[in-house]
Amino acid sequence: MDVSEFFLKLLLIIISAKFFAEVFIYLHLPSVLGEVIAGIIIGPSLLGFIEPDATFHLLAEIGILLLLFEVGLETDVGQIIKVGIQSTLVAITGVATPAAAGFWVSYHWFGLDMIPSLFIGGTMVATSIGITVRVLVDLKKRHTKVSQIVIGAAVMDDVIGVVVLAVLYDFAVKGTVSIADTARVMFFIAVFLVLAPIIAKLFVPTMAKLSSVSKTKGMIPALIVSLILGLAVISHKVGAPEILGSFAAGLALARRFFLPLGATIEHYSHEMAEKIE
Amino acid sequence: MDVSEFFLKLLLIIISAKFFAEVFIYLHLPSVLGEVIAGIIIGPSLLGFIEPDATFHLLAEIGILLLLFEVGLETDVGQIIKVGIQSTLVAITGVATPAAAGFWVSYHWFGLDMIPSLFIGGTMVATSIGITVRVLVDLKKRHTKVSQIVIGAAVMDDVIGVVVLAVLYDFAVKGTVSIADTARVMFFIAVFLVLAPIIAKLFVPTMAKLSSVSKTKGMIPALIVSLILGLAVISHKVGAPEILGSFAAGLALARRFFLPLGATIEHYSHEMAEKIE
Known part of the structure; x- marks a missing residue:
């Protein structure tokens, strides 16, 4: 990618994200949803101005890393532990429901094989902590008890998601789970x-x-x-x-x-x- | 490039740049030279830990853009104009000397053809404003009159450098200069x-x-x-x-x-x- 083209795409990303974020706030919706819509519009799904490539992917990863650092900075470990049981319940529900639904729809509705259906269920497990936190902040609920529960659960879901996919991978390759x-x-x-x-x-x-x-x-x-x-x-x-x-x-x-x-x-x-x- | 590998390389770049910057300051040398040395050591010239790829190139371009923005922020246009004649003299000397030397060495010492020798001379024209400013800041001379002259000259050199290369390109392709x-x-x-x-x-x-x-x-x-x-x-x-x-x-x-x-x-x-x- 040419340097000037890269700058132009960055500019397009920033302006469209900010524009739709403002529009969504005006409509009393979380601004992060506007940013997601901006991505859908300028991305390959609609206009195709921005194709996902290695550089944008790695830039996004830096952004997620810094966002999670900020989430950590504002998290009170004591409070997270205090709501640990609620968080765990939310996490388990948030893992089991989408995983079961993903598997069920793939296996029964779309008639896929067992292993692909299990994998589709497995990919439903992880929660996007980034989106979760941004929605909570946008709704001005970041420092409520509900927020502590949801963020604790989202962290657990991400860990469970990785473990589930690792287990499924083993199962698909070796036929057994160790x-x-x-x-x-x-x-x-x-x-x-x-x-x-x-x-x-x-x-x-x-x-x-x-x-x-x-x-x-x-x-x-x-x-x-x-x-x-x-x-x-x-x-x-x-x-x-x-x-x-x-x-x-x-x-x-x-x-x-x-x-x-x-x-x-x-x-x-x-x-x-x-x-x- | 794997995300984790990218993070590891970024970490290596930051730590080695900071380490050599500190060492160079300790030796009473500009810290930016230490950062350049760090790049030579971990880059393909020596250890080869970091290979220049598209992502690092574009990240570096963002850095240069922000650095030049900062240079602009701290530049007083009035003072730059006041030292305009000195800047122009420095710029012309800074263009002519390396261009002539680059051409002369290529043409006479290495016996290259006329066009390649002209191009080698042409690539010597541009001054790295980034390095120039960093050296001036490191030496605590950023706000002196000499600094204004040098920065004005460096900006001119960069413009002249682009024009010279464009002219040479035309000359190489069409045989004439318009x-x-x-x-x-x-x-x-x-x-x-x-x-x-x-x-x-x-x-x-x-x-x-x-x-x-x-x-x-x-x-x-x-x-x-x-x-x-x-x-x-x-x-x-x-x-x-x-x-x-x-x-x-x-x-x-x-x-x-x-x-x-x-x-x-x-x-x-x-x-x-x-x-x-």
């Missing part, structure tokens, strides 16, 4: 989810130290982005989705954990604001 | 350079209006990025390098022009800082 393998993957993910925020938090004094001795500009943002990317890569290695890593990074750097560095970040933002001003 | 065509390209670029900041400035009240009626978050950054991308695309269309468009956008939104919107941007930055804090 309980030991499945348990191992789930154990790794559970260990990661518990340890990652703790390890990331241990990293905070090092970050503060590095930023205080640093003589280059922007050390703090570079360290935070490194932490997000590093945990995303590790998350992928243990078999979990990458976004779980950036969510963990957000949890570790959330307000309650993070006062010493917060002041420095605010200082940087002021400097940037003054520059633009 | 003075009329060359004059037309230079006229378009000159008109663009004069008109773009003025048009962009006229766009500012619309931006203020849009952001005040907007009900979505982040309307101002979206509008500024749209302005940068839009001018970059137009700049390419008139035959100038894309970065000239983002430089013009920066000039138009610079401190002296831009007080009404500045306050709003600062407000946004505060909000973001508070969130992270």
Whole structure:
């Protein structure tokens, strides 16, 4: 893709997303739905101005990573644990209903084979945390108890989704399901989810130290982005989705954990604001 | 490229760039040179961890665009015009010397043909404004008179570089150079350079209006990025390098022009800082 063409497409994406977001808010609907509609309109489904290619895909992945980091930052682990049972119930319902419906429709209505039907059911399991959070924010319900329950459930659904697809893949290839393998993957993910925020938090004094001795500009943002990317890569290695890593990074750097560095970040933002001003 | 692999490479780029930047500052050298060294080490020249591909290329182009926008923001047009004659002299020297040397070495030392030698001379013309500005900032000379002269010259060099290559291309293909065509390209670029900041400035009240009626978050950054991308695309269309468009956008939104919107941007930055804090 030519550089100028890439810039033009980016421009088109930004303008159409903003335009439909505004229209949807005007209609008292969540703005994220407007952004999705913008994508459908300018994407291959309708006008075909933007074809999904590797670069836009990877840019989108960076966006999702940063969004989940922000979700983590604003999440209060204590409250998530407090509503843990409700979250688990929502998660199980949110896994079982679409999976069963997806399988049933594929197998009985469309007459597909057993394995493809199971896979279609499996792909229905994961919840888009990004869309979930954006809808909650747009509806100004982000800091309600319902929101905590839904976000906890969405995180669980994403983990269950990956495990279910891994199990189905094994079943399709080998014809059997190894309980030991499945348990191992789930154990790794559970260990990661518990340890990652703790390890990331241990990293905070090092970050503060590095930023205080640093003589280059922007050390703090570079360290935070490194932490997000590093945990995303590790998350992928243990078999979990990458976004779980950036969510963990957000949890570790959330307000309650993070006062010493917060002041420095605010200082940087002021400097940037003054520059633009 | 796999998403996880992409994240790992981004992480490697950030960490190595920051590490060598710090080392170079410690050695009293400009940090941007450390970043270039990091690229040479992890790139195909040495370790080959990162192969240049379309995505990294386009990400880099976004970075250059934003850097030139920042350069424009901090540039005082009045001062650039005041040192115009010195800038022009520096620009001409900075064009003629490397072009002549590049041609001479290719033609006489390496015995290449006339056309390839001319092209090698032509590619030596453009100055990397990005590196120039970073070195000036790293040496804490960004706001000196010398800096104004050098940046003015670097912008001119980039324009001359594009025109020279266009002329050489015509010469190589048709065997003649059309003075009329060359004059037309230079006229378009000159008109663009004069008109773009003025048009962009006229766009500012619309931006203020849009952001005040907007009900979505982040309307101002979206509008500024749209302005940068839009001018970059137009700049390419008139035959100038894309970065000239983002430089013009920066000039138009610079401190002296831009007080009404500045306050709003600062407000946004505060909000973001508070969130992270």
